[in-house]
Amino acid sequence: MEQIKRTIDAGNLDDMQRLLGTFDENLNIVTRELGVQASVDGVLLKLSGDEENVTLAARVLEGILKLIRAGETVDKSRIVYCIELAREGNLEGIEQVMSGVVAITSRGKQIKCKTVGQKKYVDAIKKNTVVFGVGPAGTGKTYLAVCLAVSAYKGKQVEKIILTRPAVEAGEKLGFLPGDLQTKVDPYLRPLYDALQEMFGMETYLKLMEKGSIEIAPLAYMRGRTLSNAFIILDEAQNTTCEQMKMFLTRMGDGSKMVITGDVTQIDLPEGKKSGLKQAVSILKNIEGIETVTLTAKDVVRHPLVMQIVRAYEKESQRHESAGGRK
Numbered sequence: 555m556e557q558i559k560r561t562i563d564a565g566n567l568d569d570m571q572r573l574l575g576t577f578d579e580n581l582n583i584v585t586r587e588l589g590v591q592a593s594v595d596g597v598l599l600k601l602s603g604d605e606e607n608v609t610l611a612a613r614v615l616e617g618i619l620k621l622i623r624a625g626e627t628v629d630k631s632r633i634v635y636c637i638e639l640a641r642e643g644n645l646e647g648i649e650q651v652m653s654g655v656v657a658i659t660s661r662g663k664q665i666k667c668k669t670v671g672q673k674k675y676v677d678a679i680k681k682n683t684v685v686f687g688v689g690p691a692g693t694g695k696t697y698l699a700v701c702l703a704v705s706a707y708k709g710k711q712v713e714k715i716i717l718t719r720p721a722v723e724a725g726e727k728l729g730f731l732p733g734d735l736q737t738k739v740d741p742y743l744r745p746l747y748d749a750l751q752e753m754f755g756m757e758t759y760l761k762l763m764e765k766g767s768i769e770i771a772p773l774a775y776m777r778g779r780t781l782s783n784a785f786i787i788l789d790e791a792q793n794t795t796c797e798q799m800k801m802f803l804t805r806m807g808d809g810s811k812m813v814i815t816g817d818v819t820q821i822d823l824p825e826g827k828k829s830g831l832k833q834a835v836s837i838l839k840n841i842e843g844i845e846t847v848t849l850t851a852k853d854v855v856r857h858p859l860v861m862q863i864v865r866a867y868e869k870e871s872q873r874h875e876s877a878g879g880r881k
Contacts, residue, residue, distance in 0.1 A: 560612045562599040564619065570597050572622045573615065575633075580618070583633045584611055614640045617648050626666075631855060635669060638852055644670070657701035660755030665701050671853035672698060678845045679813055684803070686791075686835050687815040689849025695815040696789050700749040702813075703785035707767070712809065714767055714784040717746040718802075720793045721772040743770050746789060773798060782807030791816035791831040793823055799830025819867065 564570035574581045574594065581599075585592050588611045590603035599615065601608050614636045621628055621636075639645045648670075656676055657665045667673040672694055679685045679702050687695040703715045750768060751759045762768045773794065788794070788802055791814045799814075806812055816831045823829060838844050851865045 556605045557603065558605045558608050560601045560608050562601070562612060562615050562619070564597045564599060566597060569619065569622050570594070570599070572628060573599070573619060575628070579630065580628065580633050581615075583630060584614055584637065587634075587637050588614070610640050613645050617645045621648065632668070635852065639670070656698060657705045657753060659752050660758070665698075667698070668694070668855045669849075669853040671847070671849045672855075675847040675849065676702065678847045679811070682845045683810075683843040684806075684812045684838075685814070685844075686831070686838075686846040687813060687849065688818060688831070688835065688846060689853060690817050690819065690851060692854040693849040694853070694855055695849060696745060696787070697749050699787045699813040699815060700746065701753060703787060704750070704753040706785045706811070712783055712785045712811070714769065714781075715750075715762075716781060716784050716786045717743070717750075717768075717770045717789065718773050718776060718787070719743055719746070719789045720791070720798060721774065743772075746770055746787075773802060776802055776805050779805055780807040781805045781810055783809040784811075786810060786812045788812070788814045789816075792818050792821045792829050794830035795823065795827055796830045796833045799834050803834065819871065 564573055575583075581592055581594075584590075588607045590601050590607050590611045592602075592611075593600045601611055601615075603611075614633075617636050617640070618628055618633065621632065626632075636645065636648060639648060650670065650673055655664045655666055659665065667676055671689075675685075675687050675695070676698055679699065687699065689695055700717070703712075703717075706712045707715055747770065750770075754762065759768070763770075773788070784807075786806070791799065793816075794802065802814075803812070814831065814834070816829075818829060818832055821829050835846050839846060851868060
C-alpha cells in the first residue's frame with residue numbers, strides 16, 4: 555500500500571499538549587492502534603504510514619481536536635471510542651454527541667452524553683413514554699435516566715421522581731440483617747441515592763425526600779399503586795420476574811414517564827425464573843410510545859478496562875452459543 559504523509563495543525567501549544575496527552579499517552583494510543591508513525595514540530599503533528607491508516611489516524615486526531623476546542627475532557631476511553639467510530643466511518647457521531655446538555659449538577663457541572671449510544675438513549679427517553687435501556691455495566695443507563703428525571707422535575711414536567719429496584723437478595727442473604735425491608739435493601743439502592751445527591755445537592759435532596767417528592771423504594775412497594783405525574787425509573791430490571799415487570803408497567807398513571815434499565819447478562823434470578831426484562835423487550839417492541847435502546851461495550855464510560863472486560867465476556871457468551879452451550 556502507498557506510503558503517505560499528513561500534517562495536522564493543532565493551532566496552539568495548549569491544544570497540542572491536550573491532544574498529545576500526558577507523556578504523549580493520547581498520541582501513543584492512536585499510533586499503536588492504527589499503525590502509523592508520528593512526530594511533533596511545534597503546533598504541527600506529522601503522520602506517516604500506509605494511506606488508509608494515516609487517513610484514519612488523521613480523522614481521529616481531528617475529531618479529538620474538536621472535542622478539545624469544545625472544552626470536552628479527553629481521556630483514554632474517549633480516544634479509543636473515537637478510533638472505533640472512525641473505523642465504522644461514523645466519526646461525525648462524536649459531534650452529535652457533544653451537542654446538547656442533558657442536565658446540570660448542583661455544582662454547575664454540565665452532564666453531556668459521551669457516546670452515540672448514550673445520545674440515542676437520551677433522545678429516546680425525551681421522545682417516548684416508556685423506554686427500556688439495555689446494556690452492560692458502565693454505560694450510564696441509570697445515571698442518565700436520573701439526570702433526565704431531575705431535569706423533568708426542575709422543569710415542572712413531573713411532580714415526583716420514583717426510583718425502584720427489585721430486592722432479589724432481600725430473603726436469604728439479607729434476612730439476618732437488622733431493620734425492616736427498606737433498611738435491608740438500602741445498599742442496593744445506593745447508586746440511585748448518589749446520583750440524586752449529585753444532581754440536587756445534599757440539602758435539597760433531603761428536603762425533597764422528606765416531603766415525598768423523591769421516593770426510593772424496593773419494587774415490592776409499587777404493588778397496588780397508580781403512579782401519576784411522575785418520572786419512574788426501574789433499575790436492575792433484569793432481576794424482575796415476568797409477573798413483577800407486568801405489575802410495574804401497569805402502575806403508570808397520567809403524566810408519567812418510565813425508564814427501565816438492566817443488563818440481561820447479569821441475571822440473578824433463581825434457576826427456572828424467566829427475566830421480566832427479556833420478556834417485556836420482546837413483547838412490547840411494536841407498541842408506539844415504547845422504545846428499547848441497546849447499549850454495548852462501545853458505550854462503556856468507566857475505566858477503559860471495563861470496556862475490554864465486557865467485550866471478553868461477550869465473546870465468551872457468543873462462543874458458548876455457537877457451540878450449542880446456551881444456558
